[in-house]
Amino acid sequence: MSVEYDDLRGYIEVLEASGCLKKVENADWNVEIGAICEMNSERKGNALLFDKIKGYPEGYRILTNFLFQPKKVQRLAFGIPDSMSDNDIIFDWKDKLVNYRPIPPVVVDSGPVMENIQTGDDIDMFKFPAPFWHIHDGGRYIGTGDLNINRDPDTGYVNIGTYRVMIHEKNMLSYYMSPGAHGQIIREKYWQQGKDCPVVLCFGQDPMIFAASTMQIPWGQSEYDFAGYIKGRPIKVIIDEVTGLPIPAAAEIAIAGFAPPPDKENRLEGPFGEWTGYYASEPYNRPLIHVEKVYHRNNPIITxxxxxxxxxxxYEIPIHYAPNIWERLLAFGMPGIKGVWSYGRGGRTIAVISINQSYLGHARAVGTIAAMIPRGAAMSGKYTIVVDDDIDPSNWDEVAWALSSRVEPETQIDILRGHLNTPLDPAVPPNRRARQDYTMGRVVIDACRPFNWRHEYSEVISYPAEVKKQLGEKFAYLWQ
Known part of the structure; x- marks a missing residue:
């Protein structure tokens, strides 16, 4: 795998050359762009580049559907060859995690993001075509495919996450983070000391940095280092003089500012149509960011x-979650892991692990450990399913067959209680939501043949592979 592009514009060239980009002109930022994106997702369409947006200069653009789907777009973003199967990609990414060696960013004196700089009264966040994405959103959200950069005050490590950002005034934003998010933990440390939290936000950037921000990178490891590792070269950054935080030198738009403690200052934020498929969080007084400096390229592009x-x-190919489960299981010394896949909202609600059982209780141990790995938030790990190695975890039909035919519900389903979830999950009951109790159970399903009588289990109906191969060659015209 090889990632050749250096910034978002280079990636757009890759998409266009591969026939995976459609250009859209004269759409309105108010609902039209969001509706088009929904229709495009319904059709599993390609990336969309919006230009000549109503009320904005030509060249002020928005790129959507640029990473997650369809699979061809994801493969282009990560430099994955068409010859590599989906399961081989997960295996390869598991190896990347096992062999991880950070490549820290390199500081440079200048970069394209510095082509335009505004401070003071010149700042106007409404100069960018932030859409009204969903019909019942509470405002215009400039941050959906964004980066939120902050620094842990205790260790100095730089964290990058993706969190929604709403514009309130020309120089004022609000932002939402789920409990347990690393960015949330960091900003709380500043607030507990009565300090404003320094923050940088980017609203258009190298897809690899954005991808790193969506993955479960362990606490203390910077997403900058991980993105550099995946690309095979360091990310170039400039240092913002206002906050001291590193900004991708080739970012399209970046802001620097400070978030005061929410008990000192806040604004009503939301609702917002979230990745759960629901308007899952009610309007609430959220923390603010006072913007002190804006950087942007000429003709900037919002992601x-x-x-x-x-x-x-x-991701349709769940490289953000399944390889992490696999790597952690290996770290815990679990033998016989043959494959891992994940499904559901966020690509992380349902994990499926294929194993070669080697001892009594093996499947239950794998399932329990895997269910404990997600660090909370974002509905991670609600369901963990363990299957035998004759089941392809990436084939939901096979997984459903195992669930239907190899599970005795009374003895092969466990519920682990009291794990952190997210307020964005619409299944959190109103009474618990009111007291900000976002814990929820996690389900572990042992969908393997019982180890102690697996050899007595009913035989699967299937012709030998060599017979099907011979007949496939003889009667090939049937499937042409």
Missing amino acids: GAPLNKFEPAW
């Missing part, structure tokens, strides 16, 4: 990732 019920909500 948008508005999600809806048709969107798979993250």
